[in-house]
Amino acid sequence: MTPSRLRRLMVNSSxxxxxxxxxxxxxxxxxxxxxxxxxxxxxxxxxGLNLLMGFGGLVSLGHAAFMAIGGYTAAVLVMTYNVxxxxxxxxxxxxxxxxxxxxxxxxxxxxxxxxxxATMALGSSVAxxxxxxEITGGDYGxxxxxxxxxxxxxxxxxxxxxxxxxxxxxxxxxxxxxxxxSRSGRAVxxxxxxxxxxxxxxxxxxxxxxxxxxxxxCIAGLSGALYAFTISYLHPMNFGLVFSIELLSMxxxxxxxxxxxxxxxxxxxxxxxxxxxGRMEYLSTVIFGLSIIGSVMFLPKGxxxxxxxxxxxxxx
Amino acid sequence: MSVDIFxxxxxxxxxxxxVYALVGMGIVLILQTTNVMNFAQGDSGMFIxxxxxFMITTAKVPYSLVLILAILAGAVIGLIxxxxxxxxxxxxxxxxxxxxxxxxxxLFQGLAAFLFKTEPRLFPPLVSGDPIKIGPVxxxxxxxxxxxxxIVTFGILYLFLxxxxxxxxxxxxxxxxxxxxxxxxxxxxxxxxxxxIGSAMxxxxxxxxxxxxxxxxxxxxxxxxxxxxxxxxxxxxxxFGAAVGGLIIGVVENLVAYQFPAIKDSFMLIVIxxxxxxxxxxxxxxxxxxxx
Amino acid sequence: MLRVDQVVSGYGPIDxxxxxxxxxxxxxIVAVLGANGAGKTTLLRTITGLIRVRKGSVTFGDKVLNxxxxxxxxxxxxxxxxxxxxxxxxxxxEENLLLAAYSMPRSQQKNxxxxxxxMFSILAERRRQAGGTxxxxxxxxxxxxxxxxxxxxxxxxxxPSLGLAPKIIGTVFDTLARLRESGVSILLVExxxxxxxxxxxxxYVLVTGQVALxxxxxxxxxxxxxxxxxxxxxx
Numbered sequence: 001m002t003p004s005r006l007r008r009l010m011v012n013s014s015x016x017x018x019x020x021x022x023x024x025x026x027x028x029x030x031x032x033x034x035x036x037x038x039x040x041x042x043x044x045x046x047x048g049l050n051l052l053m054g055f056g057g058l059v060s061l062g063h064a065a066f067m068a069i070g071g072y073t074a075a076v077l078v079m080t081y082n083v084x085x086x087x088x089x090x091x092x093x094x095x096x097x098x099x100x101x102x103x104x105x106x107x108x109x110x111x112x113x114x115x116x117x118a119t120m121a122l123g124s125s126v127a128x129x130x131x132x133x134e135i136t137g138g139d140y141g142x143x144x145x146x147x148x149x150x151x152x153x154x155x156x157x158x159x160x161x162x163x164x165x166x167x168x169x170x171x172x173x174x175x176x177x178x179x180x181x182s183r184s185g186r187a188v189x190x191x192x193x194x195x196x197x198x199x200x201x202x203x204x205x206x207x208x209x210x211x212x213x214x215x216x217x218c219i220a221g222l223s224g225a226l227y228a229f230t231i232s233y234l235h236p237m238n239f240g241l242v243f244s245i246e247l248l249s250m251x252x253x254x255x256x257x258x259x260x261x262x263x264x265x266x267x268x269x270x271x272x273x274x275x276x277x278g279r280m281e282y283l284s285t286v287i288f289g290l291s292i293i294g295s296v297m298f299l300p301k302g303x304x305x306x307x308x309x310x311x312x313x314x315x316x
Numbered sequence: 317m318s319v320d321i322f323x324x325x326x327x328x329x330x331x332x333x334x335v336y337a338l339v340g341m342g343i344v345l346i347l348q349t350t351n352v353m354n355f356a357q358g359d360s361g362m363f364i365x366x367x368x369x370f371m372i373t374t375a376k377v378p379y380s381l382v383l384i385l386a387i388l389a390g391a392v393i394g395l396i397x398x399x400x401x402x403x404x405x406x407x408x409x410x411x412x413x414x415x416x417x418x419x420x421x422x423l424f425q426g427l428a429a430f431l432f433k434t435e436p437r438l439f440p441p442l443v444s445g446d447p448i449k450i451g452p453v454x455x456x457x458x459x460x461x462x463x464x465x466x467i468v469t470f471g472i473l474y475l476f477l478x479x480x481x482x483x484x485x486x487x488x489x490x491x492x493x494x495x496x497x498x499x500x501x502x503x504x505x506x507x508x509x510x511x512x513i514g515s516a517m518x519x520x521x522x523x524x525x526x527x528x529x530x531x532x533x534x535x536x537x538x539x540x541x542x543x544x545x546x547x548x549x550x551x552x553x554x555x556f557g558a559a560v561g562g563l564i565i566g567v568v569e570n571l572v573a574y575q576f577p578a579i580k581d582s583f584m585l586i587v588i589x590x591x592x593x594x595x596x597x598x599x600x601x602x603x604x605x606x607x608x
Numbered sequence: 609m610l611r612v613d614q615v616v617s618g619y620g621p622i623d624x625x626x627x628x629x630x631x632x633x634x635x636x637i638v639a640v641l642g643a644n645g646a647g648k649t650t651l652l653r654t655i656t657g658l659i660r661v662r663k664g665s666v667t668f669g670d671k672v673l674n675x676x677x678x679x680x681x682x683x684x685x686x687x688x689x690x691x692x693x694x695x696x697x698x699x700x701x702e703e704n705l706l707l708a709a710y711s712m713p714r715s716q717q718k719n720x721x722x723x724x725x726x727m728f729s730i731l732a733e734r735r736r737q738a739g740g741t742x743x744x745x746x747x748x749x750x751x752x753x754x755x756x757x758x759x760x761x762x763x764x765x766x767x768p769s770l771g772l773a774p775k776i777i778g779t780v781f782d783t784l785a786r787l788r789e790s791g792v793s794i795l796l797v798e799x800x801x802x803x804x805x806x807x808x809x810x811x812y813v814l815v816t817g818q819v820a821l822x823x824x825x826x827x828x829x830x831x832x833x834x835x836x837x838x839x840x841x842x843x
Contacts, residue, residue: 481706481707481710484699484703484706484707485707485710487696487698487699488696488699488703488707491696491697491698491699492694492696492697494690494694495690495694495695495696496707497658497678498656498658498678498688498690498694499678499682499687499688499707499708499710499754500678500679500680500681500682500683500687500708500710500711500758501679501707501710502677502679502710502711
């Protein structure tokens with residue numbers, strides 16, 4: 001084994017160890033782990049957005065809607081129809097996927113600004129519809145959603161959820177990476193770089209755009225379903241345009257078009273306000289704005305570019 | 317719905333629509349000339365409105381002067397944004413440019429919330445006094461000011477675009493940026509000018525509409541969404557289209573809200589999607605060409 | 609008058625021009641010949657300031673043009689008529705012309721307009737019409753008139769006959785001959801080597817970003833290589 005590979009292995013395993021040990025480190029402060037759990041859920045949703053925008057080149061300003069659909073579907077199935085929680089989550093993912101197909105259709109005809117506005121409209125209208133429905137609790141929101149349970153095992157503590165979510169993050173991220181390395185993934189990237197060239201090479205542009213939308217929506221739906229059973233409270237206003245833009249911001253800050261970007265962006269997004277503290281809460285919004293501007297202007301791959309630079313510096 | 321109610325709703329809708337039109341025209345002006353969809357248009361207006369608020373309440377500056385200062389502040393913000401942000405990334409993808417303005421919008425919101433706190437504040441209207449009755453129509457004085465301001469702004473913008481050489485240059489850039497540079501048009505200064513005008517319009521629009529809501533960091537969010545709807549309806553490419561689109565949306569929204577309150581918000585969103593899918597060129601645009 | 613000295617320039621990581629030197633004296637028409645991709649258009653863009661000079665220098669009279677913006681180069685008295693005409697389709701003919709003299713005082717603009725309308729009567733007729741409604745030949749006339757609008761001492765013409773019907777090509781070259789009499793110098797880039805050598809005083813042949821041949825138009829017309837490559841019946 002060459003020294004640099006050895007070093008990389010050591011760094012990677014120590015990062016893995018650190019990730020696994022965090023709940024023990026913060027044993028006395030489970031709220032920290034709770035925030036990290038939220039960050040991981042955001043990271044999952046953001047990974048879908050990253051797939052769509054960073055790799056597919058398709059703008060979406062309505063991504064929060066997929067989370068809402070996944071979350072509400074799963075929660076309503078469990079609460080109103082007593083469906084098994086695992087099946088409910090699967091159903092949530094599937095429903096989000098179907099909506100991905102519906103919202104993906106405009107992307108066949110629209111691009112750039114037009115697509116941005118169309119997804120913004122569709123995304124916001126989902127939140128609006130949920131607000132009008134009775135089964136979703138309407139404007140009162142959905143309260144007392146049971147907490148996550150896998151088989152007979154209830155994940156009541158933050159730490160237990162932490163490990164499950166970490167596992168899910170790894171699985172989702174690997175799935176996205178493998179998708180991108182597959183034939184379909186190459187086609188998706190070809191479509192991003194030049195739709196016309198891709199079409200000329202025989203890529204079915206329309207089909208791949210829809211596939212990307214559906215895949216991205218499913219991932220966000222999964223995030224939303226898990227979110228519902230973690231927070232135990234859903235309100236349509238939390239899934240409007242503002243949250244869609246927040247998800248987008250996370251993916252930009254983390255680094256669009258990189259696999260680790262979403263987790264970096266989401267952790268940064270969730271933890272910065274905690275680090276800064278309640279009294280200076282809005283300073284973090286200022287920093288987020290500056291981070292996005294800085295990312296676009298100086299670090300197009302966001303935080304993950306920083307990571308890459310550190311790696312090169314340390315010759316990892 | 318009686319005729320009187322219909323008339324009242326329509327006229328009042330026009331005044332709301334005038335604000336959508338003001339925001340939308342600024343966005344289209346910048347979009348057409350510089351190819352940047354400015355998602356920070358509403359929030360730069362919001363930030364300027366905070367500055368205006370403290371000028372009025374704390375520094376006791378007269379309202380008319382504040383209005384001028386607010387327009388100037390908008391222009392300065394536009395200049396800064398163009399010179400120090402947009403210029404260096406002009407050649408990047410649409411996506412990067414959209415992201416940049418989203419970052420800017422977040423920055424304005426954060427600054428407003430951090431510096432001025434988030435609790436809603438009541439912003440005094442420009443003019444007070446009893447509503448005015450014109451036949452069966454009852455109109456607030458501020459509403460009349462808003463309508464007049466939108467008309468005047470539209471007039472000024474029209475004169476700028478069609479009667480000045482800078483305006484002609486802006487139109488030429490929107491049609492063929494390369495040719496404009498080849499002919500020796502100083503495109504960087506035109507970009508700065510257009511950003512200044514566009515942002516000044518944002519400040520004006522926000523200041524005019526704020527008395528109807530309350531001043532808080534998020535108050536321009538929904539208005540900006542409506543302005544985008546107006547642009548799409550008007551065909552993205554035309555300042556005139558954005559103005560008419562804004563007015564139509566203001567009126568229809570008001571009528572729908574009265575008759576079918578349940579679908580008030582979703583209605584406009586559905587309109588956007590249908591317009592985009594069925595006639596993406598909007599009411600006044602031509603497909604696949606950038607123009608005013 | 610114009611001196612391009614050992615200029616290197618290009619796009620991104622690629623140098624298109626490799627130490628190109630050309631010169632042009634007052635009143636001359638100089639043609640630049642070469643295949644597609646030889647760097648003819650790049651040469652014009654470099655002179656106008658649309659592309660940065662990486663090495664070498666461009667001087668006009670006693671003025672160094674390196675680093676000037678296109679707007680400043682136009683003020684020095686050089687105009688550029690781009691390939692493909694690039695008429696603003698939704699602006700009127702008159703607006704198209706006025707924009708070409710952007711920094712000129714209004715009274716002077718008026719004089720230039722009158723002079724050009726006298727020269728191109730078709731444009732005077734169509735002055736209120738949108739540029740996009742003109743025919744290809746009319747658009748080329750408008751493009752030439754736009755190039756003349758700032759009253760340049762030197763005009764850079766990029767493929768003025770491209771995509772035009774043979775009869776109209778004749779008109780274009782007649783116009784260029786008339787321009788010579790009015791004292792404007794012309795640097796002409798053309799695919800139509802035969803026509804341009806007939807018109808030009810001197811010519812350069814660019815091959816992959818370097819000057820491969822130069823001489824008087826008559827010498828080059830007789831040159832075997834030029835005959836084969838650019839004047840041959842097959843092309």
